[in-house]
Amino acid sequence: MTDHDDIGALLGADGPFARELPNFAPRLAQQAMARSVAEAIANRDTLIAEAGTGTGKTYAYLVPALLSGERVIVSTGTKALQDQLYFRDLPKVRAVLGTRGKAALLKGRANYLCLYRLDQTVREGSTFERTEASQLAAIRAWSARTRAGDRMELAEVPEESPLWPRVTSTPENCLGVECPFFDDCHVVKARREALEADLVVVNHHLLFADLALKQEGFGEILPGAGAFILDEAHQVPELAGQFFSQSVSARQLADLANDALRECNGVTGAIGLLLEPVEALQGALRRLRLAMDALPTRGPFQQLDALATVHEGLQDLGELLAAFTDLLASQAERSRGLANVHERAAALAERLDRIVEGGGAEDVRWYELFPRGFALHATPLDLAAPLRAMRERTGAAWIHTSATLSVAGSFDHFARQLGLDDPQALHLDSPFDYARQALCYLPAGLPDPNMVDRSGRDHTECVIDAALPVLEASHGRAFLLFTSHRALRRAAELLADRVPWPLFVQGSAPRHQLLEDFRASGHGVLLGAASFWEGVDVVGEALSVVVIDKLPFAAPDDPVLQARLDALEQSGINPFMGWQVPAAAIALKQGAGRLIRDVHDRGVLMLCDPRLTSKGYGRLFLASLPPMPRTRELGDVQAFFRDAARPL
Structure with missing residues (x-):
């Protein structure tokens, strides 16, 4: 095992990454995180590491993970991030370090072709219409040549095809060792590779399905490990709720x-x-x-x-x-x-x-x-107890990292949800110069989100009216993020005939297609809700404005949330300040994080909820955002874009 200080030095100005990787920029925050991760793995500790955008957290945990001598499970928020980590980041880090250990990529069983279910479906082939019959023929031909059986290999059969559920298995319908195709099973092969690997890349869905369902005797998909590293860990509380239900x-x-x-x-x-x-x-x-x-x-x-x-x-x-x-x-x-x-x-x-x-x-x-x-x-009212028990059973180090885990510098809300008692905690600021790269605009005169203004306009109309001069100053190049699909649709109607730039609206095309078209347009305006608040990375001038319509409080119709708020109140905790505000602050940080993705990016964050300045709790939201200058004047926004040509 390499000394913790040496781990940091590997990522320093005189280390192999600086020597061997073009455009690698040594960052003190990245080195500090790598040391803390190495220490947590060695001591089997629980660590919360909030690493601001641009810290380089992926390398900061991969380097100590690969050098730890332990079997490590790295879990990401989505399959797309999982593929990016496994196919792009991991090979670079392994090449620089010269590590010989095995790595494996493991997905949930629904991603792998099931030969038994395919055989059953082929026997019923006469019941299919032409399109499905053609797709089934393509799957049969592919089944004879694929090694991994990962359905992502077969692009010609759409992901949403009704055939996939018929030729993949679930934990319920898998026959296990008694399956006539067991020796050639793709899930078994993938699991075997994971069992033999020193580092396994999974996603949160698979991790929690395995760790939660294992209690019920479904068997272990993932190998036992000395450390679990959860990237995009802010997603864990919600996902864990699904799997303990x-x-x-x-x-x-x-x-x-x-x-x-x-x-x-x-x-x-x-x-x-x-x-x-x-x-x-x-x-x-x-x-x-x-x-x-x-x-x-x-x-x-x-x-x-x-x-x-x-x-x-x-x-x-x-x-x-x-x-x-x-x-x-x-x-x-x-x-x-x-x-x-x-x-x-x-x-x-x-x-x-x-x-x-x-x-x-x-x-x-x-x-x-x-x-x-x-x-x-x-659904369990309190997830802390089952999550704590799950971690204790593994006896491993647990490292939780994301750009958004704290509220005004405190990790209390995140730690309480996950039952993390007295964890090691690390807060690393982004290396970006927000004071020069960004401006936060809080337009004056907007109505409360639940009210109409004096002229009878609803909140969404007022947001669009206030955003139009900002879009003119930036020449489009904007994300407009909404807390509801209803507001999103209303905004799309209002903007349709009022902007000269290409308009991209969530739901009109697949998410990845919208983002590709937005980047290519150079001056597009993209309207999104929910899934566009996080995991979206548009570097450069194509994205220069992020508009957020209101504070992202959770929907009041969520029965689980309502029961949890009632329970908090009964235990003497103010549910609004103790749960709803912290959860919304973390979600706001995610949306705001779309703006500055690189040291050369410049942009304006426009927040259209007057409660940020009219309510006492607004200060908590503002204190949770990156340290950028604030203004209430449109003129400052226009000046910011006029000065865009000046070098940073």
Whole structure:
């Protein structure tokens, strides 16, 4: 193991990275983070490291990870970031360090072709229409030549094709060692490579699916490790909530029914026995979804259960599922496929019963509706306890890093959500010169987001009117970020005939396509919500303005959030200041972080929520942003862009 101080020196002005990588800029913050990560791995500590944009945090954790002598799991926020880390950053760092250890990329099983499911689907090929038949033929041809079985290799079959769920497996329908194709299984091969690797790159979905579900005996996808490094760690609380939840969906039950019929192939008399109960189950699902039509798209379970037709429908569904499970038990020994369907039915019946009958006292029960289906959930009120237990079971170092983990310099909110008791903490400022590169514009005279102004304009109209002169000064080149899709659509209508620059609106094309077209346009105006607030990297003059319509407080219709806020209040903590403000401040930092991505970038951050200056809590938001000058004068913004030609 290299000395911690030497780790920092490797990234210094006289180190191998400065010598061997073109355009590598030594940064003190990067060196400090590398030392802290090395120390945390060596001591099996828990570390929170907030590294401002431009710190170079990827190298700051990869260097000590590769030199630690430990098996390390690196987890990222998305599959796109996972691929970038594995195919771009990791090879460079390994080449400079000359490390010989193995590295592996591991994705969730839905990303890998399942040979058994493909074989089943081919046998039913006559039921497909022309497009799907052609896609199935392409998948069959590819299956004969692929080594990894990663569906990303096959670009000609779209990611959203309905065929993919039919030729990939889930933890529920995987036959495991009893599968006739087990020896050639792509998931098993990928897992074997991960087991043999010193560094494994995964994403948060896979990490938490494995670590959370392992408790329920699903088996371990990821190898045990000496250290877990979570990049984009601000996403962890929300994702962890999904994986520690118990859920049952109409889709799962419909898939169960369909798979039961598929498994009847070749089993004498099975179809005659199962067809009627399958149709009864499918009918109960349709009636139940119809009974839910009058309800909001999501809410507390009690609101759902209070409707007599829904209450009866749930009881009916539970009884039919229990009877179907008993029937499957009588057929389970006849084939491995039917045994698997029986196990799934039993697990779903137990889960449905737990959610409908009340579950644990620590759970929040809630529902959500989709155009053709529904899902019922029981989510832990407090994630700190299961997350703490999960970390303790691993006995490993846990390193959480992101550009946005603190609120006005404090990590309390993040640490409390994850149950991090007395963690090591490190705050590293961005090396960017925000005082010269950026300006924060807080336009005067805008109405409260929930009000109309004196002339009857709503908040979105006022935001667009205030933004137009800024867009004129910047010649477009702007992101307009909204906290709701409704405001996004309204803004798109208002701007359609009022700007001479290309307009790119979220939803009109795939996200990656919109970003490519925006960059290429040079003077575009992009309107986005939710997913555009983070993970979007546009370097250079193509992006010179970020407009944020209002403070990103979480939607008030979230039943889990509401229950958590009630629990905080009962424990004597002000839920608004103790939870809602910190969570919104971290989200605001993410949106603001789109502006300056490079030492040569210049730009204006326009914040259109008057509560930043009219409310006491506004100071917490402003104190959480990078240290840039602020103005309320449009003239200062215009002067900023007139001076854009002067060198930094």
